[in-house]
Amino acid sequence: MEHTSLIERILRAVALALVVVFFMFPLLWIFLMSFQTNETILSIPPELFFTPTLQNYTALITGKLTSAAGTLDIAFMRNLWNSVFLSVTSVAVSLLLGVPAAYAFARHKFRGSEDIAFTLLSFRFAPPLLVLLPLTLYFQQLGLANTYFGLVWVYQLICLPLILWIVRGYFEDISADVEYAYRIAGHSWFATFRKIALPLAGPGIAAAGLLAFIFAWNNFVFALVLASADKQPVTVGALAFVTASGIQYGQIAAAIVLSIAPTLALALYAQRYLVEGLSLGAVKG
Amino acid sequence: MPAVVSTARRRSGLRISKRALPYVLSLPALLVCIGILVPFFAAVLYSFQRYRLSQPWNRQYNWGENYLNFFTDPGFWNTLRVSLVYAGSTVVLELLLGLGIALLLQKRTRLNNFISIMLLMPLMTAPALAALMWKLMTNPGFGVLSYLASLVGLQDFRWASSPSTALFTVVLVDIWVYTPFIMILLLAGLRSLPTQPFEAAALDGVPRSFVFFRITLPMLMPYILTATLFRLLDSIQQFDIIYAMTQGGPGDTLTVFQVEAYLNFFQSTNVGRSAALLMILWVITYFLSFVFIKNWLRLRERARGEA
Amino acid sequence: MATLELHNIVKRFKDNTVLDDVSLTVNDGEILVLFGPSGAGKTVLLRLIAGVLDADAGRIVIDGEDMTGVDAEFRGVGMAFQNFALFPHMDAFANIATPLEARKAPRDAVKAGVESVARLLKIDHVLTHRPRALSNGQKQRTALARALVGSPPVLLLDDPLRNVDAKLRFEMRLELPRLLADRGATVIYVTQDYKEAMALGDRIAVMGQAGIRQLGTPEEIYLQPAGLEIARLFGDPTINLLDVRPSRDGQGIHVALSGTRVELPAAMEPSVGRACVAGLRPETLRFVKAGTKGAVPVTIEAETPLNEKTVTLVRTRGGREILVSRPAGTPGPDHGEAFLDIDAGGVLMFDKASGERLAAGGPAAPRKRATA
Numbered sequence: 001m002e003h004t005s006l007i008e009r010i011l012r013a014v015a016l017a018l019v020v021v022f023f024m025f026p027l028l029w030i031f032l033m034s035f036q037t038n039e040t041i042l043s044i045p046p047e048l049f050f051t052p053t054l055q056n057y058t059a060l061i062t063g064k065l066t067s068a069a070g071t072l073d074i075a076f077m078r079n080l081w082n083s084v085f086l087s088v089t090s091v092a093v094s095l096l097l098g099v100p101a102a103y104a105f106a107r108h109k110f111r112g113s114e115d116i117a118f119t120l121l122s123f124r125f126a127p128p129l130l131v132l133l134p135l136t137l138y139f140q141q142l143g144l145a146n147t148y149f150g151l152v153w154v155y156q157l158i159c160l161p162l163i164l165w166i167v168r169g170y171f172e173d174i175s176a177d178v179e180y181a182y183r184i185a186g187h188s189w190f191a192t193f194r195k196i197a198l199p200l201a202g203p204g205i206a207a208a209g210l211l212a213f214i215f216a217w218n219n220f221v222f223a224l225v226l227a228s229a230d231k232q233p234v235t236v237g238a239l240a241f242v243t244a245s246g247i248q249y250g251q252i253a254a255a256i257v258l259s260i261a262p263t264l265a266l267a268l269y270a271q272r273y274l275v276e277g278l279s280l281g282a283v284k285g
Numbered sequence: 286m287p288a289v290v291s292t293a294r295r296r297s298g299l300r301i302s303k304r305a306l307p308y309v310l311s312l313p314a315l316l317v318c319i320g321i322l323v324p325f326f327a328a329v330l331y332s333f334q335r336y337r338l339s340q341p342w343n344r345q346y347n348w349g350e351n352y353l354n355f356f357t358d359p360g361f362w363n364t365l366r367v368s369l370v371y372a373g374s375t376v377v378l379e380l381l382l383g384l385g386i387a388l389l390l391q392k393r394t395r396l397n398n399f400i401s402i403m404l405l406m407p408l409m410t411a412p413a414l415a416a417l418m419w420k421l422m423t424n425p426g427f428g429v430l431s432y433l434a435s436l437v438g439l440q441d442f443r444w445a446s447s448p449s450t451a452l453f454t455v456v457l458v459d460i461w462v463y464t465p466f467i468m469i470l471l472l473a474g475l476r477s478l479p480t481q482p483f484e485a486a487a488l489d490g491v492p493r494s495f496v497f498f499r500i501t502l503p504m505l506m507p508y509i510l511t512a513t514l515f516r517l518l519d520s521i522q523q524f525d526i527i528y529a530m531t532q533g534g535p536g537d538t539l540t541v542f543q544v545e546a547y548l549n550f551f552q553s554t555n556v557g558r559s560a561a562l563l564m565i566l567w568v569i570t571y572f573l574s575f576v577f578i579k580n581w582l583r584l585r586e587r588a589r590g591e592a
Numbered sequence: 593m594a595t596l597e598l599h600n601i602v603k604r605f606k607d608n609t610v611l612d613d614v615s616l617t618v619n620d621g622e623i624l625v626l627f628g629p630s631g632a633g634k635t636v637l638l639r640l641i642a643g644v645l646d647a648d649a650g651r652i653v654i655d656g657e658d659m660t661g662v663d664a665e666f667r668g669v670g671m672a673f674q675n676f677a678l679f680p681h682m683d684a685f686a687n688i689a690t691p692l693e694a695r696k697a698p699r700d701a702v703k704a705g706v707e708s709v710a711r712l713l714k715i716d717h718v719l720t721h722r723p724r725a726l727s728n729g730q731k732q733r734t735a736l737a738r739a740l741v742g743s744p745p746v747l748l749l750d751d752p753l754r755n756v757d758a759k760l761r762f763e764m765r766l767e768l769p770r771l772l773a774d775r776g777a778t779v780i781y782v783t784q785d786y787k788e789a790m791a792l793g794d795r796i797a798v799m800g801q802a803g804i805r806q807l808g809t810p811e812e813i814y815l816q817p818a819g820l821e822i823a824r825l826f827g828d829p830t831i832n833l834l835d836v837r838p839s840r841d842g843q844g845i846h847v848a849l850s851g852t853r854v855e856l857p858a859a860m861e862p863s864v865g866r867a868c869v870a871g872l873r874p875e876t877l878r879f880v881k882a883g884t885k886g887a888v889p890v891t892i893e894a895e896t897p898l899n900e901k902t903v904t905l906v907r908t909r910g911g912r913e914i915l916v917s918r919p920a921g922t923p924g925p926d927h928g929e930a931f932l933d934i935d936a937g938g939v940l941m942f943d944k945a946s947g948e949r950l951a952a953g954g955p956a957a958p959r960k961r962a963t964a
Contacts, residue, residue, distance in 0.1 A: 019386055020404070023403070023406070027407070030421065033421070041427050042426065043427075100311070101311035101313070104307040107307070108306070116315070118578060120314075122575075122578075123318065125570050127522045127542070127563055127566045129550075130325060131324045133328065133546070133556070133560070134324035134325075138324060153317065153320065160317060160318070164314065175675070175677065178677045180639070180671075181673060181679070181738070183643075183663075185665075185690040185691040185738070186742075187690070188663075189663075196679060199681050218413075219411075220524070220528075221524050234414075236413075238414060239417065242420070249421065252417070252421065259411065260409070263411070264409055264410070266409075267406065268402070
């Protein structure tokens with residue numbers, strides 16, 4: 001359909017190649033670095049061909065780094081567990097709270113529903129520190145400082161608006177007549193919600209849950225402010241890693257790899273859901 | 286077969302009045318959100334107080350003084366300037382780059398699909414961890430980028446450690462993380478455009494630049510606006526990347542709003558100033574999000590209408 | 593199997609009153625057609641009866657029980673939707689079975705019920721298909737089967753034949769009355785097609801302006817329409833409407849057409865001296881030989897075959913156009929000058945300002961046709 005000259009096609013290919021290199025290179029480099037010993041890392045010019053080692057990963061996983069200076073305890077596995085626990089729990093809670101609410105907003109245009117929806121949405125866009133900084137003070141009084149409960153609750157600020165935003169659109173897309181038909185056949189509103197609305201909105205709920213998980217996992221500032229070392233997820237933990245003394249660069253790279261692996265894997269596995277959630281979710285609302 | 290069901294059966298089971306149902310369903314979500322409002326209002330109050338954690342006895346309302354002080358505080362203007370420059374440059378650059386990539390990947394080929402999936406990866410990385418990655422890569426001692434820079438004659442390029450190049454470095458990281466977002470959005474937009482105008486233009490032999498500027502771009506405008514507003518909102522309150530990279534340094538080169546507020550709170554323990562700063566930021570983002578949601582609702586109606 | 597009563601139903605959407613004080617009684621086992629253009633409130637009325645919408649005022653009574661506050665799942669109503677509203681994630685069998693499984697009927701009873709209805713509607717061979725694999729006609733019959741399977745005492749059919757191709761629509765129009773009569777249900781049938789209304793309905797409720805404009809048997813509606821609009825809605829080709837002002841003299845009430853005096857029966861008294869619109873159904877006009885008493889001279893403009901009729905467009909001396917129809921195959925002039933005989937008994941007179949019918953002519957029975 002188009003006449004693309006040879007020059008143009010070459011330029012396109014070059015441009016595309018540059019783009020791919022720019023975006024993929026850092027990931028590749030850190031991945032390689034995670035298999036390098038300190039000596040390899042520190043040598044200039046950077047070596048492309050080296051003998052890989054697993055010592056960085058073993059150090060992280062076993063939690064112990066033995067070197068000439070002695071044995072160091074690394075708590076990175078704890079950070080990883082925190083990330084998993086916080087993200088999974090937060091998403092589960094936000095789905096439990098958000099899906100019925102999204103249904104209510106979609107099906108019943110009750111008074112003030114648009115205002116409530118806008119307010120909830122605006123939370124998504126408000127500066128988090130505005131809420132977090134006073135919250136640290138309150139949490140200390142309430143005894144919620146550095147607790148999983150407090151953290152999961154605050155993480156709702158990230159997950160809930162997302163769930164509401166995306167899932168409401170999917171519920172609205174289900175024709176009301178289909179739900180009416182099920183009710184008229186003799187089923188209660190709850191049976192209709194369970195057997196008709198939920199299955200039909202399933203892909204949307206999955207997309208929303210996936211996105212919420214990724215945002216929760218990648219979150220940094222919430223945990224930075226409200227969590228102490230033993231409850232910090234990998235985002236904060238990796239940073240603390242860098243400033244700690246005696247840690248080797250290879251381990252930092254390995255920590256980064258372990259920290260981003262789950263979200264990258266999820267994204268690859270469910271990329272269709274993801275793209276739909278990100279783009280159409282933005283459009284479908 | 287029973288005609289109409291008797292009254293007895295009607296009352297069985299969980300009976301929630303039809304009118305109360307929507308409120309009951311959304312109540313838990315609402316409660317959570319109300320819980321969030323409490324600290325918000327606390328922050329509003331703090332912004333009107335002279336309040337330092339290190340001097341709790343001195344805490345009292347000084348009303349608009351925190352805000353008025355900003356006018357004469359060069360630190361505030363620096364914060365404002367850096368934030369705006371950061372937000373402006375990231376959004377503009379990401380928009381241009383994202384649009385360009387989306388145009389390159391427009392055709393639905395297996396290669397293009399593969400590439401767009403690959404390009405998702407930076408977006409899935411935690412921004413703080415992305416900053417960490419780039420920090421390692423720009424390390425003056427062993428960082429590969431420092432090495433490459435030296436190859437092209439940029440000896441001793443200090444990346445994030447030097448005031449003159451710090452902004453450039455963090456903007457670079459931001460571009461790396463967030464351009465794919467714009468790309469996805471615009472790609473979806475491009476692929477959803479009706480084909481007839483383009484087929485007609487091709488038939489009429491319309492030059493491609495004309496097609497792009499007069500047909501493609503206007504039709505893509507809602508998506509572009511959505512993407513722009515979305516990113517603007519996020520960029521002006523960026524914290525993760527900058528804090529992870531330099532904690533606001535060197536000096537005060539990168540003290541954007543949220544970073545400055547964080548440092549005020551935890552380093553100088555100046556709660557009042559921190560809160561006031563955040564309130565100003567909030568007003569900006571509230572206004573922007575209002576505009577955004579309006580525009581997004583319009584885009585949604587349009588998409589529904591064409592469905 | 594049940595009577596249905598609507599008492600003073602009012603329904604508003606924002607500032608728009610869709611139904612204003614609507615009352616209606618449907619007799620046991622009757623098929624009542626709700627007829628009217630879109631927006632007239634027919635679907636809203638069905639939804640109110642089904643219980644998925646609440647009225648702002650008024651009561652709905654099914655078989656003597658007041659349905660106010662009763663949720664849809666307890667009303668014992670069956671409904672077939674215009675857009676089918678099938679459950680996309682279930683196969684046809686599961687779709688049809690939903691009313692039975694809502695009652696927790698045992699597996700075999702469900703199977704037997706579904707299969708029997710499917711056989712009746714000739715979809716038993718596609719029961720394992722998902723809705724997206726069904727043709728429009730099959731979807732429509734699945735929706736109908738779902739409404740019928742529970743043998744509900746009240747059936748609400750919302751324009752079920754609308755999205756179905758013409759041939760199938762014609763077939764179903766013949767099958768449906770028998771099907772519905774066999775079940776013995778009380779049926780409310782919504783349609784915008786007047787032919788469907790007249791073919792299926794025991795009575796027709798013509799809706800418009802937030803209410804019921806006329807309620808009667810198909811014959812009553814056709815031969816004694818309550819107003820201009822209703823007369824226009826029924827009949828194909830559309831009724832001829834001519835502005836006239838009847839006058840009376842020594843010999844009786846008359847109007848002039850093409851310069852010829854046309855006598856009107858005495859029942860037309862209320863129309864004398866008023867600005868009126870005379871309604872002449874095309875089939876009540878016939879061509880006669882020149883010189884017949886009272887014949888109106890016209891010029892033939894065009895002739896068209898229309899299904900089972902032949903329709904001729906003629907023009908009067910005064911320039912007014914009239915359509916005349918006769919059964920296809922009967923001979924008649926097709927060009928030049930011709931003469932029309934107007935049966936005074938078939939003339940409908942409407943007040944021009946209000947559109948209300950002032951009088952109809954003589955007996956309601958259709959005229960005998962003289963062989964030409």
